[in-house]
Amino acid sequence: MEKMQKFNKIGKILLVVCAAVSLLVIAGCGNKNANETTFKVGIYGSDDRIWKPLANKLKKQGINLKLVEFNDYNTPNKALESGELDINAFQNYHFMRDWNKANKGNVVAIGDTYIAPQRIYSNKIKRLSQLKSGDKVSIPSDATNEDRGLRVLQQAGLIKLNNASLHTVKDVTENKKNLKLTPLDAAQTAHSLTDVSAAVVNNDVAQDANLKPEPAIYKEQINKESKPYVNIIATTKSKKNNKTYKKVVKAYQTKFIAKKIKEVYNGSTYAAWNYNFN
Known part of the structure; x- marks a missing residue:
């Protein structure tokens, strides 16, 4: 009987210790989460x-x-x-x-x-000078990147723009090769290369489409502007x-x-x- 009572006491002590350890572990975990x-x-x-x-x-x-x-x-x-x-x-x-x-x-x-930098890519030509009259060129369609894409085409000597602060294709004042400028969702410009002669492609879109920078036929010049x-x-x-x-x-x-x-x-x-x- 005495032995049984001793075992009961030891059991109770172990339960208390285990409970205390559990609380410490939980508290420790709580503090870790609280600091994150x-x-x-x-x-x-x-x-x-x-x-x-x-x-x-x-x-x-x-x-x-x-x-x-x-x-x-x-x-x-x-x-x-x-x-x-x-x-x-x-x-x-x-x-x-x-x-x-x-x-x-x-x-x-x-x-x-x-x-x-934005880049101009093509699956059909190796140089900008190979663009022919009436060729299709796709550019991003969101306002900011359409403006930027058009500026890149102007920088490349393909078109001229008016003095608008945010250009659209309507702001092209000179297009000697009569290029058909086609605004597309930015993510689709890389995929359009099977259908157009050239495309102005944002760098992140080019990366996602596995377009390497080296084959680009033109790279936007980076300067203070x-x-x-x-x-x-x-x-x-x-x-x-x-x-x-x-x-x-x-x-x-x-x-x-x-x-x-x-x-x-x-x-x-x-x-x-x-x-x-x-």
Whole structure:
């Protein structure tokens, strides 16, 4: 009987100890989660290969980035303003300003990422001079990239534009080869190469379509006038001073990410935060 009572006492003590240990483990886990903050980041296409390594580094600082991938240029800012995202990284300054104006938006830039020249590609010709009268040339159709694509065609000597601040095909004043300029959704420009003589393609779209930069028949020249086309990390105006967001920007603007940008985009894209635009 005495032995039985001793066993009961020992059993009760073990139960108390186990319960205490369990509480400590749970508390420890709770503290770990409490110190980790999760933020949703909207990105486009191939940029996941830049942001995933960055997310791994930030996780050590207690910042957990959840990457949300988009395949169009229209949704990420809407998701930002609705609160579905905390920050996004897909657009340039020019696009952001135009989007805010058209949508009465409050999106603001909090840091530069990279500058990516547009390129003219073709499956049918090797040089711009081989374009014939009446040939079709596709360009991105969203307002910002249509304007930029037309400027690239002008830079290449194929057309001339008026002095509008945001060009459309209606603003072409000279088109000696009578090129048929066809605006398409930006993501479709690369796929249009089977149907057109040439296409102006955004760099991220080219990357996703496995178009290498070397075969391009023309590359946009980057100079001081290219600054509006620097890509950015953005958030809403009310959150622009968020300290954690600033930590994300600081972690992005490093030699590690600059090297990663060069690797992912095969040398076709340049880190913008220390780029010399002269």
